[in-house]
Amino acid sequence: MTGRADAAVPDPVRPGAHRAGAGGTLAFVESPVQLLNVLEWAHARAVDADPGGLTVVILPPHDPMTRGQLRRMAQLARDEGHAVEWSEARGGASAPLKTVAGLVRPLRAARRLVIGDPFSRYVQLLLALAGDAAAVTVVDDGTATMEFTAQLAGGAKRFTRWHRGGTGGARAALFAPVSARARRRLAPGAGRRVELFSAMPVRPPEHVSVTENTFAWTRARLGPPTLIAGTDLVGTSLAETGVVDLDRYVAAVAELTRAHGAVRYFAHRRERTEKLHRIAVETGLEIVRPDLPLELVARRGPVARTILSFPSTVVHTLPLALAGTGVRVAVCDVDPAWLAEGASPRAQGFLTGVTDTARGAHRLHPEKPA
Known part of the structure; x- marks a missing residue:
């Protein structure tokens, strides 16, 4: 059995090394595919020429295979000239609070937020803390993107992954106010600009702009x-x-x-x-x-x-x-x-x-x- 991604690969970036400046773009990713699609979006939009540039904040899960792929994707992002931060948001009892506290200021200063998983409670919390003026781009997260746009268009009160049933239990109920704020943040309205960057067949609600992901960066590299x-x-x-x-x-x-x-x-x-x-x-x-x-x-x-x-x-x-x-x-x-x-x-x-x-x-x- 061939194995290449493992926990022994050193982190390519140091926590706290970069933060998006005023007017910059701040991206949050939790999987290698999300980071790939951030790079595709940045390539399509020539983001490296934007004021403030692009800062990618990686919120890695625990499993070693995902972490290994994320480390390699992080190096590709740095090779493209983007700032990358590796944030151990799941590294212990105090890690979530420290991560969120450190992100409040750049969240409110960012001109645009780019997210890969609107179902993630971490991402929903960060969206709830962000300033209302920032535009939001949701980059492809695969089949989850199809479900997200369907729920957004259908006016769902909360986002639920397609393979999960039920109401989510007591934890979901406690998180409901944050989830509701994040959902409103992703719904276009007065002063809110929402973009979807996707290769998937999606039917978003009115006023959500769609940019097709053609994998031009992948083919070029x-x-x-x-x-x-x-x-x-x-x-x-x-x-x-x-x-x-x-x-x-x-x-x-x-x-x-x-x-x-x-x-x-x-x-x-x-x-x-x-x-x-x-x-x-x-x-x-x-x-x-x-x-x-x-x-x-x-x-x-x-x-x-x-x-x-x-x-x-x-x-x-x-x-x-x-x-x-x-x-x-x-x-x-x-x-x-x-x-x-x-x-x-x-x-x-x-x-x-x-x-x-x-x-x-x-x-x-x-x-x-x-």
């Missing part, structure tokens, strides 16, 4: 890749999030491997090691732990002539990142029989919608595991 024989299979964390039954998922991967001659399995950064070991043993696939978001890894190459994925963000983004390379991206539907017992009632419809709207991907029918 990397590739074209060397193409190799066989099929690459893209993994998903649907089992980890309780949407798909683990046994049925592994059986589906095995059947797809046999049917399409898959050789490598590109693991999602949130897939568990035990699950990946099982897939390797039962299918013979080479497990690859990408050191960067898959759009960059595939563009860098080498990559198979066919990339096969379950419904996920990459069936929308990979055709853009690999445009003109001859790589074929295919998507396999999730069979309703694969869903876990506790899966959200909305799961099947949402996943079908991800596949239905994948404009650059070839659609496959679900394989029937023996």
